Amino acid sequence: xxxxxxxxxxxxGLLIIGDEILSGRTQDKNIAQVARWLQVQGIxxxxxxVVPDVQEKIVKAFNEVRAxxxxxxxxxxxxxxxxxITVDAIAAALGVDVVIHPQARAIxxxxxxxxxGINEGxxxxxxxxxxxxxxxxxxxxxxxxxxxxxxxxxxxxxxxxGMLDSLTGELEGGAPLISETVGGFIPExxxxxxxxxxxxxxxxxxxxxxxxxxxGKVGSNFVIRSTDADELQSCMNALCEGLGENxxxxxxxxx
Numbered sequence: 001x002x003x004x005x006x007x008x009x010x011x012x013g014l015l016i017i018g019d020e021i022l023s024g025r026t027q028d029k030n031i032a033q034v035a036r037w038l039q040v041q042g043i044x045x046x047x048x049x050v051v052p053d054v055q056e057k058i059v060k061a062f063n064e065v066r067a068x069x070x071x072x073x074x075x076x077x078x079x080x081x082x083x084x085i086t087v088d089a090i091a092a093a094l095g096v097d098v099v100i101h102p103q104a105r106a107i108x109x110x111x112x113x114x115x116x117g118i119n120e121g122x123x124x125x126x127x128x129x130x131x132x133x134x135x136x137x138x139x140x141x142x143x144x145x146x147x148x149x150x151x152x153x154x155x156x157x158x159x160x161x162g163m164l165d166s167l168t169g170e171l172e173g174g175a176p177l178i179s180e181t182v183g184g185f186i187p188e189x190x191x192x193x194x195x196x197x198x199x200x201x202x203x204x205x206x207x208x209x210x211x212x213x214x215x216g217k218v219g220s221n222f223v224i225r226s227t228d229a230d231e232l233q234s235c236m237n238a239l240c241e242g243l244g245e246n247x248x249x250x251x252x253x254x255x
Contacts, residue, residue, distance in 0.1 A: 042175030
């Protein structure tokens with residue numbers, strides 16, 4: 001790797017798709033979330049555009065922003081309703097067909113088995129541009145979509161967060177990530193505020209929370225990731241201190 005390759009800053013573009021954002025009915029939280037996540041990966045969010053649910057406008061903005069960046073992200077418009085047209089628009093922009101992804105279909109059939117089963121609307125969420133892979137979504141069944149350096153994600157922020165989490169450390173060109181883990185029989189919901197506060201105070205760090213159920217008890221492992229060793233250690237110390245102050249028993253290294 002030449003020094004110019006090593007010093008090169010990799011960039012990403014983001015398209016926020018949805019009439020509800022432009023009308024003000026919904027407040028976007030994904031710009032900050034995606035920007036922060038990329039920063040922790042060592043990649044810079046270089047441009048953001050907000051576009052309505054209109055295919056020509058999505059195609060135009062997508063092609064323009066993608067041409068300028070190493071990675072392209074979209075949020076919104078991959079749900080079950082007729083105005084969720086992101087998949088069609090991106091397929092059109094790439095000149096490929098829209099197909100039903102067999103694995104996505106199987107995931108949705110499993111997820112909806114006890115919720116009334118699969119129907120035409122729900123099956124829309126298995127549609128992908130031909131050649132795509134899936135981004136796992138442990139929140140609500142419907143997966144995100146990955147096509148090389150293109151990532152199509154949900155618009156709902158906590159679902160977007162789960163999709164980003166499963167992409168952590170996967171993007172070439174980011175600085176190498178290092179991590180520390182701490183865990184215990186600690187319900188995630190009881191320490192959500194502490195996790196947010198510690199993460200907020202360490203902007204080069206990201207904290208992932210992984211709940212589990214073991215021996216009849218609920219617990220969580222918390223994984224801190226960063227490209228900066230000192231910041232990582234500081235964040236780990238602050239989290240352990242906070243857990244202790246709140247009366248939780250914790251195990252560095254996780255359980």
